[in-house]
Amino acid sequence: MNANVDVRSLSSRELWERAQISLAGGVSHDGRFLPPYPAYFSRARGARKWDVEGREYIDYAMGSAAMMLGHSHPDVVAALVSQASEGTFFATVHPLEIQWAELVQELVPSAERVRFVASGTEATMLALRVARAYSKRPKVLRFEGHFHGWHDYVVQGMKTPYDRIPTLGVPDCIRETMVVCPTDAHQVESRLKADRQIGTVICEVSGANWGSVPIADELLRALRTLCDRYDCVLIFDEVITGFRWSPGGKQALLGIKPDMTTMAKIVAGGMPGGAIGGSAEIMRLLDPRQEIEGFKPPIIHRGTFNASPIVSAAAVAALKVIRTGEPHRQANRIAAQLRAGMQRVLDQLQVDAIVYGEASTFHVYFGQHARRSIIDQVPPDAIRSMKRDALDVYTCGLRKRGVDFMSYTGGVTSLAHTDADIDPTLEAFAGAVKDLIDAGKVTRL
Numbered sequence: 001m002n003a004n005v006d007v008r009s010l011s012s013r014e015l016w017e018r019a020q021i022s023l024a025g026g027v028s029h030d031g032r033f034l035p036p037y038p039a040y041f042s043r044a045r046g047a048r049k050w051d052v053e054g055r056e057y058i059d060y061a062m063g064s065a066a067m068m069l070g071h072s073h074p075d076v077v078a079a080l081v082s083q084a085s086e087g088t089f090f091a092t093v094h095p096l097e098i099q100w101a102e103l104v105q106e107l108v109p110s111a112e113r114v115r116f117v118a119s120g121t122e123a124t125m126l127a128l129r130v131a132r133a134y135s136k137r138p139k140v141l142r143f144e145g146h147f148h149g150w151h152d153y154v155v156q157g158m159k160t161p162y163d164r165i166p167t168l169g170v171p172d173c174i175r176e177t178m179v180v181c182p183t184d185a186h187q188v189e190s191r192l193k194a195d196r197q198i199g200t201v202i203c204e205v206s207g208a209n210w211g212s213v214p215i216a217d218e219l220l221r222a223l224r225t226l227c228d229r230y231d232c233v234l235i236f237d238e239v240i241t242g243f244r245w246s247p248g249g250k251q252a253l254l255g256i257k258p259d260m261t262t263m264a265k266i267v268a269g270g271m272p273g274g275a276i277g278g279s280a281e282i283m284r285l286l287d288p289r290q291e292i293e294g295f296k297p298p299i300i301h302r303g304t305f306n307a308s309p310i311v312s313a314a315a316v317a318a319l320k321v322i323r324t325g326e327p328h329r330q331a332n333r334i335a336a337q338l339r340a341g342m343q344r345v346l347d348q349l350q351v352d353a354i355v356y357g358e359a360s361t362f363h364v365y366f367g368q369h370a371r372r373s374i375i376d377q378v379p380p381d382a383i384r385s386m387k388r389d390a391l392d393v394y395t396c397g398l399r400k401r402g403v404d405f406m407s408y409t410g411g412v413t414s415l416a417h418t419d420a421d422i423d424p425t426l427e428a429f430a431g432a433v434k435d436l437i438d439a440g441k442v443t444r445l
């Protein structure tokens with residue numbers, strides 16, 4: 001292939017063919033493939049994005065939920081441009097990382113101290129190391145179907161069968177360190193009681209898969225009580241909910257204080273970055289001046305690009321807007337209208353499906369007897385079991401009508417979505433559902 005050809009002039013099909021011989025599997029993330037080949041995108045602004053063929057989409061993927069302010073928010077762009085000319089990265093301490101940490105501290109109740117990392121996966125990886133060191137116990141309890149990134153410790157339990165590591169390349173011995181549990185307080189307690197090697201509990205506080213399998217607020221409260229009772233470190237994974245459910249995440253909304261919090265996406269202004277926050281006592285383990293049990297620093301943590309100035313600049317600009325609460329008021333209002341409108345579409349088309357979701361998210365469950373179930377009681381596996389061919393019909397049906405969801409279960413809104421987006425979205429949704437009906441892929445009432 002000629003590396004001098006301007007790839008931006010190629011069509012999605014041409015790009016996909018070219019990608020086969022340069023990128024492993026043609027992609028940079030498992031989830032970005034869509035058969036027969038994915039649409040390639042070249043531009044985004046506000047709530048819209050454009051593929052290389054010039055087609056416009058209303059975007060409900062919003063950078064995997066990172067772009068709470070919309071694409072290219074003027075404050076974030078200005079901060080990036082200004083920092084780019086001052087130097088993007090020095091690999092030293094620098095003033096902006098302090099301002100960024102202070103904003104996180106101000107907004108997130110559990111973040112008495114903050115340490116920055118480069119992604120959500122790194123955030124959960126570091127948080128588990130800190131929690132294990134603090135609790136002095138090796139095992140971690142996590143929940144069925146919850147997603148915490150892709151490192152070795154968190155892959156088991158992210159999908160069925162939960163007792164099996166769902167990927168090649170992770171040593172079987174890791175299994176002994178993770179206890180996968182259903183989202184049920186009694187089952188959590190019985191495991192904590194029976195196995196005193198469990199010293200940490202980690203939870204995706206939206207419920208599995210950014211809330212496609214909802215979690216009860218009472219369970220989150222029970223986790224706090226149980227972690228206190230059994231002396232465990234409670235980690236709230238707020239990579240999605242942080243700065244989205246409220247400026248201070250789901251913990252601020254519910255008034256539940258975990259011991260540690262993992263963050264990414266919005267916390268970094270939609271740039272590559274992440275953070276952990278925790279009590280001053282726990283986070284002391286990351287102090288390079290401390291020596292504990294002969295280890296100085298007590299916990300090793302490196303990472304060339306942690307809190308780089310360019311990411312810090314975007315993050316500070318974004319969190320100043322997040323702090324106002326305006327993005328949440330707008331995004332939640334639009335998401336609520338979409339949820340109501342989509343349910344109306346399903347009712348009119350007499351399809352057995354239910355629309356639900358919290359804050360600025362919406363999910364659709366196309367399941368048998370969906371309407372007669374309380375969504376909380378639908379088994380997680382059922383929610384995620386829509387057949388691959390049906391998903392393709394649905395996702396392509398939306399895309400060909402100019403709408404892109406975050407995944408087949410639904411999407412997220414942002415500060416940039418407006419009332420004007422509602423009708424075209426509902427039309428596209430109705431069209432995609434009719435495609436599913438025509439293909440015989442959904443149950444009719």
Ligand SMILES: Cc1ncc(COP(=O)(O)O)c(C=O)c1O
Pocket residue numbers: 064119120121122124147148149150204210237238239240264265
């Ligand atoms: C709840 C949760 N935790 C962790 C991660 C991993 O974050 P990243 O993709 O930045 O590694 C994600 C990613 O979507 C997530 O949703």
